[in-house]
Amino acid sequence: MRCINSYTKLTVSLIAVILVIFIFGSVNLAYESLQTSNNTQENRREETHVIEKEEMNKVIEEKVINIEEETEKMLEETNNLEQELWQIEIPSINLIAPIAQGTSQEVMYKYVGHFENTAFWKGNIGLAAHNRRLSNKLF
Numbered sequence: 001m002r003c004i005n006s007y008t009k010l011t012v013s014l015i016a017v018i019l020v021i022f023i024f025g026s027v028n029l030a031y032e033s034l035q036t037s038n039n040t041q042e043n044r045r046e047e048t049h050v051i052e053k054e055e056m057n058k059v060i061e062e063k064v065i066n067i068e069e070e071t072e073k074m075l076e077e078t079n080n081l082e083q084e085l086w087q088i089e090i091p092s093i094n095l096i097a098p099i100a101q102g103t104s105q106e107v108m109y110k111y112v113g114h115f116e117n118t119a120f121w122k123g124n125i126g127l128a129a130h131n132r133r134l135s136n137k138l139f
Contacts, residue, residue, distance in 0.1 A: 102114065
């Protein structure tokens with residue numbers, strides 16, 4: 001009887017150890033699964049943020065391009081107008097001269113040229129012209 005009792009206690013102890021190992025293994029797997037799930041969700045959030053940033057950058061780039069194109073069109077339209085929108089007037093020397101966009105020789109032959117990289121409507125405006133000592137009436 002003593003022998004059976006010792007086998008029974010040994011069996012119960014082994015079963016208890018196996019159950020503890022199984023339970024700890026299951027808890028460990030569940031914890032790792034939860035961590036993986038959280039990491040996956042964080043990765044998805046990061047990927048979503050990256051995609052959103054890329055989309056925002058594309059939208060901003062498109063808007064900047066559109067603004068630049070509209071500005072160029074506006075400048076071209078002002079150059080193509082027969083009636084000039086700009087003129088410079090210096091009463092002390094009795095000068096009234098039309099202003100056109102650009103500082104090329106062709107522009108400055110007929111007009112006072114506006115430097116393209118300077119302000120257009122507000123602020124400091126860069127102008128250039130030739131001193132041909134021509135009469136104001138030629139403009």
